[in-house]
Amino acid sequence: MPSAVTIKRLKKVVGGKSILKSIDLAVRPGEFLTLVGPSGCGKSTLLRVISGLTEFTSGSVLIDDKEVSELAPRERGVAMVFQSYALYPHMSVAENIATPLNMAELSSLERAPLIGRLFGAEKRRSIEDRVRAAARLVELEPYLQMKPSQLSGGQRQRVAIARAMVRRPGVFLMDEPLSNLDAKLRVSMRTEISKLHREMGATTIYVTHDQVEAMTMADRIVVMKGGYIQQIGSPKEIYNNPANLFVAGFLGAPATNFIKGVYKNGFFYVDDMKIDIPLMYREKLSSYQGKEIIMGIRPEDLHGEGIVADTYPSANFDFEIEVAELLGHEYILHGSLNGQKMCAKVNSRLEPEAHTTIKLTMDLSKVHFFDLETENRID
Numbered sequence: 001m002p003s004a005v006t007i008k009r010l011k012k013v014v015g016g017k018s019i020l021k022s023i024d025l026a027v028r029p030g031e032f033l034t035l036v037g038p039s040g041c042g043k044s045t046l047l048r049v050i051s052g053l054t055e056f057t058s059g060s061v062l063i064d065d066k067e068v069s070e071l072a073p074r075e076r077g078v079a080m081v082f083q084s085y086a087l088y089p090h091m092s093v094a095e096n097i098a099t100p101l102n103m104a105e106l107s108s109l110e111r112a113p114l115i116g117r118l119f120g121a122e123k124r125r126s127i128e129d130r131v132r133a134a135a136r137l138v139e140l141e142p143y144l145q146m147k148p149s150q151l152s153g154g155q156r157q158r159v160a161i162a163r164a165m166v167r168r169p170g171v172f173l174m175d176e177p178l179s180n181l182d183a184k185l186r187v188s189m190r191t192e193i194s195k196l197h198r199e200m201g202a203t204t205i206y207v208t209h210d211q212v213e214a215m216t217m218a219d220r221i222v223v224m225k226g227g228y229i230q231q232i233g234s235p236k237e238i239y240n241n242p243a244n245l246f247v248a249g250f251l252g253a254p255a256t257n258f259i260k261g262v263y264k265n266g267f268f269y270v271d272d273m274k275i276d277i278p279l280m281y282r283e284k285l286s287s288y289q290g291k292e293i294i295m296g297i298r299p300e301d302l303h304g305e306g307i308v309a310d311t312y313p314s315a316n317f318d319f320e321i322e323v324a325e326l327l328g329h330e331y332i333l334h335g336s337l338n339g340q341k342m343c344a345k346v347n348s349r350l351e352p353e354a355h356t357t358i359k360l361t362m363d364l365s366k367v368h369f370f371d372l373e374t375e376n377r378i379d
Contacts, residue, residue, distance in 0.1 A: 002030040003170030010059035021227040037224035079164035094144040134162040245375040276314040301366040302344040315362035
């Protein structure tokens, strides 16, 4: 059965430095939750705290409403998949997958000389059946007698996943499991992990710095920075309604454009450009009369042609192209608006060239405004 995980007021301090700062998080049974953020934000530390591999300073960790802080990792009903695979090189695929089951059956005195006695006794038959069932799910049955050195990177990662699955845990914990794979293999493994999650229905907490993994795999995303949770929501919620500048800039490739300007009497002034702000924003911006604020707009919401240009004529501007990157069906354009750096995604039909100027229009139905000091979205 999938388990619920609850984190309450969790803090982790190392050498006087706060790594996790009063984290509150509730993971639903059967949910695929992704922790995402830059290196050093605390996401892997949080995962290791849940697993029991890392101690914490204060707060509580509950699995199915049971406090597990004093329980050893093997007693928590969780299984972890590591970035490095952590396979035993001298053991076969089958033996690697069976390791958690054999560890559970051995006494503390027997665990040290574990290797070499994994299969043999009659009581091991049920273990072999479970190993084959896990291997079948990740399409590893033909490779059960091979050593890890005989496998590809993707196959080794599937061994690590099968080893976690064989315990039938209530919670899967995955710490950047695809980061060692090449780009093509990461795409296929993303699909495989998502498929496995749907088939098994287990609660999964998945750490990544890759926003594509977060957006495509998660039911909900937790965005972290500096030991704090910045925002929690579905991929669509976070993408369309970022809580602050950091979230808006972190999710999305290329990153959101941020343009400084002054709001006054329903208009947003960027030097000599005067943008007529739609009515739906004006009430939110009423307390910012005459103040400098930040407008955020994603590169894909800058258009070179069509209905947007007709709908928002005041948001039409000359875009000075510095670099034009062709990606087949579209161009990524790097340039500026009145000296402020910008990036745009446009259809390849426009055939833009570097060191030229084209007309672009902002889709003002897709913009966000942020407070210059707090960096929070203005609501």
